[in-house]
Amino acid sequence: xxxxxxxxxxxxxxxxxxxxxxxxxxxxxxxxxxxxxxxxxxxxxxxxxxxxxxxxxxxxxxxxxxxxxxxxxxxxxxxxxxxxxxxxxxxxxxxxxxxxxxxxxxxxxxxxxxxxxxxxxxxxxxxxxxxxxxxxxxxxxxxxxxxxxxxxxxxxxxxxxxxxxxxxxxxxxxxxxxxxxxxxxxxxxxxxxxxxxxxxxxxxxxxxxxxxxxxxxxxxxxxxxxxxxxxxxxxxxxxxxxxxxxxxxxxxxxxxxxxxxxxxxxxxxxxxxxxxxxxxxxxxxxxxxxxxxxxxxxxxxxxxxxxxxxxxxxxxxxxxxxxxxxxxxxxxxxxxxxxxxxxxxxxxxxxxxxxxxxxxxxxxxxxxxxxxxxxxxxxxxxxxxxxxxxxxxx
Amino acid sequence: xxxxxxxxxxxxxxxxxxxxxxxxxxxxxxxxxxxxxxxxxxxxxxxxxxxxxxxxxxxxxxxxxxxxxxxxxxxxxxxxxxxxxxxxxxxxxxxxxxxxxxxxxxxxxxxxxxxxxxxxxxxxxxxxxxxxxxxxxxxxxxxxxxxxxxxxxxxxxxxxxxxxxxxxxxxxxxxxxxxxxxxxxxxxxxxxxxxxxxxxxxxxxxxxxxxxxxxxxxxxxxxxxxxxxxxxxxxxxxxxxxxxxxxxxxxxxxxxxxxxxxxxxxxxxxxxxxxxxxxxxxxxxxxxxxxxxxxxxxxxxxxxxxxxxxxxxxxxxxxxxxxxxxxxxxxxxxxxxxxxxxxxxxxxxxxxxxxxxxxxxxxxxxxxxxxxxxxxxxxxxxxxxxxxxxxxxx
Numbered sequence: 001x002x003x004x005x006x007x008x009x010x011x012x013x014x015x016x017x018x019x020x021x022x023x024x025x026x027x028x029x030x031x032x033x034x035x036x037x038x039x040x041x042x043x044x045x046x047x048x049x050x051x052x053x054x055x056x057x058x059x060x061x062x063x064x065x066x067x068x069x070x071x072x073x074x075x076x077x078x079x080x081x082x083x084x085x086x087x088x089x090x091x092x093x094x095x096x097x098x099x100x101x102x103x104x105x106x107x108x109x110x111x112x113x114x115x116x117x118x119x120x121x122x123x124x125x126x127x128x129x130x131x132x133x134x135x136x137x138x139x140x141x142x143x144x145x146x147x148x149x150x151x152x153x154x155x156x157x158x159x160x161x162x163x164x165x166x167x168x169x170x171x172x173x174x175x176x177x178x179x180x181x182x183x184x185x186x187x188x189x190x191x192x193x194x195x196x197x198x199x200x201x202x203x204x205x206x207x208x209x210x211x212x213x214x215x216x217x218x219x220x221x222x223x224x225x226x227x228x229x230x231x232x233x234x235x236x237x238x239x240x241x242x243x244x245x246x247x248x249x250x251x252x253x254x255x256x257x258x259x260x261x262x263x264x265x266x267x268x269x270x271x272x273x274x275x276x277x278x279x280x281x282x283x284x285x286x287x288x289x290x291x292x293x294x295x296x297x298x299x300x301x302x303x304x305x306x307x308x309x310x311x312x313x314x315x316x317x318x319x320x321x322x323x324x325x326x327x328x329x330x331x332x333x334x335x336x337x338x339x340x341x342x343x344x345x346x347x348x349x350x351x352x353x354x355x356x357x358x359x360x361x362x363x364x365x366x367x368x369x370x371x372x373x374x375x376x377x378x379x380x381x382x383x384x385x386x387x388x389x390x391x392x393x394x
Numbered sequence: 395x396x397x398x399x400x401x402x403x404x405x406x407x408x409x410x411x412x413x414x415x416x417x418x419x420x421x422x423x424x425x426x427x428x429x430x431x432x433x434x435x436x437x438x439x440x441x442x443x444x445x446x447x448x449x450x451x452x453x454x455x456x457x458x459x460x461x462x463x464x465x466x467x468x469x470x471x472x473x474x475x476x477x478x479x480x481x482x483x484x485x486x487x488x489x490x491x492x493x494x495x496x497x498x499x500x501x502x503x504x505x506x507x508x509x510x511x512x513x514x515x516x517x518x519x520x521x522x523x524x525x526x527x528x529x530x531x532x533x534x535x536x537x538x539x540x541x542x543x544x545x546x547x548x549x550x551x552x553x554x555x556x557x558x559x560x561x562x563x564x565x566x567x568x569x570x571x572x573x574x575x576x577x578x579x580x581x582x583x584x585x586x587x588x589x590x591x592x593x594x595x596x597x598x599x600x601x602x603x604x605x606x607x608x609x610x611x612x613x614x615x616x617x618x619x620x621x622x623x624x625x626x627x628x629x630x631x632x633x634x635x636x637x638x639x640x641x642x643x644x645x646x647x648x649x650x651x652x653x654x655x656x657x658x659x660x661x662x663x664x665x666x667x668x669x670x671x672x673x674x675x676x677x678x679x680x681x682x683x684x685x686x687x688x689x690x691x692x693x694x695x696x697x698x699x700x701x702x703x704x705x706x707x708x709x710x711x712x713x714x715x716x717x718x719x720x721x722x723x724x725x726x727x728x729x730x731x732x733x734x735x736x737x738x739x740x741x742x743x744x745x746x747x748x749x750x751x752x753x754x755x756x757x758x759x760x761x762x763x764x765x766x767x768x769x770x771x772x773x774x775x776x777x778x779x780x781x782x783x784x785x786x787x788x
Contacts, residue, residue: 250680286644
């Protein structure tokens with residue numbers, strides 16, 4: 001007999017993962033070329049060749065006992081320093097190796113910092129829409145989540161943000177560029193959030209940590225600059241992943257950046273290191289740590305996603321669908337012209353797999369992950385056209 | 395402010411990890427050649443060359459989108475099937491890919507199966523001595539641990555084992571070959587345990603799962619055969635790691651094997667897959683999954699550890715220390731001729747770093763990890779001799 005909590009988790013499942021499996025099954029039946037699976041944020045652009053080169057060099061030159069051995073729970077010191085240097089060069093920050101903890105992807109980083117900070121019953125504030133897994137991560141530590149509203153452009157509604165902060169708010173968890181909306185928070189919004197958080201800290205006499213989940217940091221379009229979140233609030237902790245920036249989601253590699261300026265910083269760094277160990281991560285994969293450290297200036301092909309984005313947005317609009325133009329990440333929100341679940345079901349009839357946004361805290365849309373091939377997106381247009389017709393659009 | 399639980403965890407720390415750091419600091423002061431660090435189970439024997447070859451081949455032949463992409467939460471199907479086939483060939487089991495879930499090392503496997511099974515307040519039975527981290531893993535899910543005694547040879551005391559099983563016992567967690575004792579449970583002991591568990595399941599009308607943590611499965615000496623635990627009890631779940639068998643501890647790769655025979659097997663497999671996701675592991679590192687699948691018949695140099703074992707045991711005995719001859723793993727227990735903490739402190743004066751066994755639930759010994767170089771062990775003998783003299787032994 002499995003536990004009661006897990007029984008519920010199995011029953012509810014992950015809509016995204018379930019669709020991913022459904023897509024595979026559908027592909028077996030009707031042929032992969034006839035299935036248009038837009039469910040999973042699995043990058044399509046190739047990993048930069050420098051990554052394989054780095055691994056080959058490491059295998060040729062490093063002793064296996066070090067290369068594949070346990071590292072400190074917080075990672076190899078030289079890797080941590082290389083990341084600190086790279087951030088400082090790009091953002092004018094002043095991290096050292098001490099501030100950087102290597103993690104098994106951003107999901108590990110998030111769980112470790114939540115484990116570090118949360119007492120049962122404390123609150124984590126999300127801003128709609130938000131990545132569905134956050135709810136599970138908060139649940140792992142018996143804390144509560146609270147949702148703040150976004151405005152019509154999916155930017156945080158600062159008045160509601162302020163209203164939702166209570167004396168129990170320990171963490172504010174943001175994600176910009178945002179999954180699923182593709183919105184990039186502006187400097188004005190981040191400045192406003194920082195000011196509200198400082199005010200509330202004083203009002204309640206508490207520490208509130210802004211945890212910034214940044215797997216999409218490098219994926220922005222239209223020449224915009226993605227603001228560096230720690231510039232706007234001192235208690236900011238970054239959870240980073242190389243999954244999207246280097247197309248490495250399967251390798252589970254990322255980091256936590258905890259600045260000296262944050263309240264209780266040293267204790268937090270120590271505790272996060274303990275959390276990496278006792279949650280069972282132990283250390284980020286060692287070979288992969290060393291390899292990404294050699295690829296910090298590498299970039300994935302953002303222009304490829306940009307072409308997908310523009311094609312998809314303009315063609316779906318032409319078909320009569322209402323879409324939100326994303327400025328970052330690789331997701332596009334499309335308003336559902338009927339009940340969300342009905343629309344998701346209807347799309348399946350045309351072999352189009354989409355994820356409804358109810359589970360992201362913002363019902364009435366579907367998320368289209370356009371991190372797939374341009375050819376696949378182009379090929380899906382007749383199916384979308386048929387879907388639009390069925391919905392009496394256009 | 396970090397959480398209250400983590401504040402305690404930081405204060406208590408990991409004795410092993412603290413000693414590991416202390417060893418590094420000592421090495422900086424007096425030179426690495428003068429420090430005898432026997433604290434950490436970091437394998438010394440090189441990773442088999444086949445592993446690097448496998449990675450090179452994968453990098454040369456596989457598409458990066460698959461090789462470094464998200465896998466199913468439970469891993470690549472072909473990797474899972476390869477492991478099932480390998481187990482079946484070696485142990486006459488009948489696993490399929492369905493029964494094998496790839497994990498981020500055994501620590502992930504243990505956390506995921508505990509998350510899957512445990513309701514708060516349920517009990518996990520350990521047998522002394524046991525790996526210190528188990529307490530943290532059980533604590534992650536607000537369950538309780540209960541300790542059963544071992545006999546004078548560090549083999550489970552079956553009478554106490556039976557006495558400690560209650561209606562709240564959900565999991566029995568064993569580790570053979572054992573860390574820290576090096577004991578390998580005999581078929582008789584496993585048979586006895588299986589019979590007791592079946593009896594208790596009937597008596598209480600409960601399911602009790604035997605979770606077998608097997609990172610040292612391949613490390614046995616003196617030509618003995620390590621029994622295959624699932625042969626003795628149907629509700630057996632294996633948590634395996636390639637850390638020691640292929641000298642890959644830093645790469646975090648292992649698996650869960652959940653057999654069809656186990657009670658509620660299908661639900662457990664589904665739930666464990668969900669646990670891999672929601673605990674933040676997401677999937678085992680993808681490149682490393684593929685690489686170990688190509689190395690399932692590879693072996694580390696067990697003869698090397700065997701030589702260390704024999705040398706250390708005979709020399710320490712000659713110096714007057716009382717030791718337990720290990721039959722597996724790469725740890726040796728040595729009785730402390732004074733209070734354990736005092737002895738650990740005294741050994742440090744001779745630059746010998748040892749871990750006391752109080753934290754393993756069996757006070758009065760030190761654990762000597764002999765997964766280090768033969769030359770280092772030989773070089774440490776004058777320091778051990780001086781330590782013996784200081785203890786008035788010999």
